[in-house]
Amino acid sequence: MSETTNINELGEFGLIRKLTSKFERFNGSTMVGIGDDAAVVNQEEGVMLVSTDMLTEGVHFDMMYAPLKHLGYKAITVNLSDIVAMNGQPKQVLVSIAVSSRFTVEALEELYEGIRAACNNYKVDLIGGDTTTSLSGLTISVTVLGVAPAAKVVRRNGAQKGDLLIVTGDLGGAYMGLQVLEREKLVFREAPGAQPELEGYDYILERQLKPEPRVDIVGQFEEMNLVPTAMIDISDGLASEIFHICSESQVGVKLYEDKIPIDQQTYDTARDFNLDPTLCALSGGEDYELLFTLPQASYDAIKDLPNFTVIGYMTDKSEGYELITKDGKQVPLQAQGWDSFTTK
Numbered sequence: 001m002s003e004t005t006n007i008n009e010l011g012e013f014g015l016i017r018k019l020t021s022k023f024e025r026f027n028g029s030t031m032v033g034i035g036d037d038a039a040v041v042n043q044e045e046g047v048m049l050v051s052t053d054m055l056t057e058g059v060h061f062d063m064m065y066a067p068l069k070h071l072g073y074k075a076i077t078v079n080l081s082d083i084v085a086m087n088g089q090p091k092q093v094l095v096s097i098a099v100s101s102r103f104t105v106e107a108l109e110e111l112y113e114g115i116r117a118a119c120n121n122y123k124v125d126l127i128g129g130d131t132t133t134s135l136s137g138l139t140i141s142v143t144v145l146g147v148a149p150a151a152k153v154v155r156r157n158g159a160q161k162g163d164l165l166i167v168t169g170d171l172g173g174a175y176m177g178l179q180v181l182e183r184e185k186l187v188f189r190e191a192p193g194a195q196p197e198l199e200g201y202d203y204i205l206e207r208q209l210k211p212e213p214r215v216d217i218v219g220q221f222e223e224m225n226l227v228p229t230a231m232i233d234i235s236d237g238l239a240s241e242i243f244h245i246c247s248e249s250q251v252g253v254k255l256y257e258d259k260i261p262i263d264q265q266t267y268d269t270a271r272d273f274n275l276d277p278t279l280c281a282l283s284g285g286e287d288y289e290l291l292f293t294l295p296q297a298s299y300d301a302i303k304d305l306p307n308f309t310v311i312g313y314m315t316d317k318s319e320g321y322e323l324i325t326k327d328g329k330q331v332p333l334q335a336q337g338w339d340s341f342t343t344k
């Protein structure tokens with residue numbers, strides 16, 4: 001057994017110092033970080049983007065299969081993804097935790113190792129937060145600050161009839177990773193000590209446990225001088241995100257099932273679980289890819305880019321939300337409930 005330290009032994013300030021002392025500072029706009037009554041951030045050119053998210057144990061994550069390091073990493077990256085979805089660059093984060101005495105200092109250090117890994121990978125600065133006790137479980141709240149030139153900010157509401165609907169990367173992997181983890185959790189409950197069978201699922205487990213925000217795509221837009229007409233990140237599943245863009249932009253959509261990008265491992269695992277891979281992409285969520293629209297005139301500029309897949313186009317609002325299936329049928333696009341996931 002390795003040594004464990006009770007949180008109370010360190011006291012609040014000792015704990016904060018222990019958790020945050022190893023963080024580097026990457027951005028010139030961070031003038032004062034942790035340690036004063038407030039952080040000081042120099043306002044860069046452009047506008048400030050601000051977003052916040054709260055994660056609660058048992059609701060948003062499960063300590064059985066989310067190692068704390070991964071949890072810390074994911075808590076940061078899902079927030080960075082919200083800035084990216086506005087076509088901005090994330091710069092600073094604040095992290096607040098409410099933690100029960102069941103957690104040791106070492107466990108919290110692991111959480112902050114993950115937070116630090118994400119901050120290092122994406123060159124964002126941890127500039128503050130709050131630490132408090134909870135009666136049970138762990139709650140993590142992350143606030144992220146980002147910047148963008150005012151003219152480059154992309155909202156959900158700018159899609160036009162005729163625009164191309166484009167998605168980055170591939171979809172459904174994070175959901176299938178979760179299915180594998182949940183299966184192993186059941187096995188472990190039945191037979192504690194059983195070795196988890198996670199071999200061959202590396203890609204989808206990584207998609208679930210260590211999602212990466214598409215900061216690279218913001219750079220790519222900049223380089224190509226492209227500004228999407230509307231954009232959103234895929235946290236809840238493709239169908240639901242398409243609905244957000246359509247309703248905010250007052251347009252309809254035609255989505256082609258055979259164009260939806262699905263990785264081979266996602267596809268094969270879905271089949272093994274008797275799940276329809278398309279439904280996993282449409283309703284699975286947590287892939288943190290970007291979904292955006294561009295005028296048709298941009299087609300030549302993006303058609304050969306490996307990161308981008310055109311999956312449909314926007315129509316008049318009166319045409320509704322349609323899915324063109326692999327066998328050419330036109331059906332209403334739906335965000336499926338969890339129970340309609342299995343193939344009959």
Ligand code: ADP
Nearest residue numbers: 016034035036037095096097127128129130131
């Ligand atoms: P105050 O009493 O003024 O709210 P705190 O004692 O809560 O100050 O925090 C001291 C410093 O440590 C502040 O800069 C605060 O932003 C930072 N801080 C507190 N908790 C955390 C945390 N969990 N993660 C990162 N920074 C934190």
Ligand code: MG
Nearest residue numbers: 129130131132
């Ligand atoms: Mg405080």
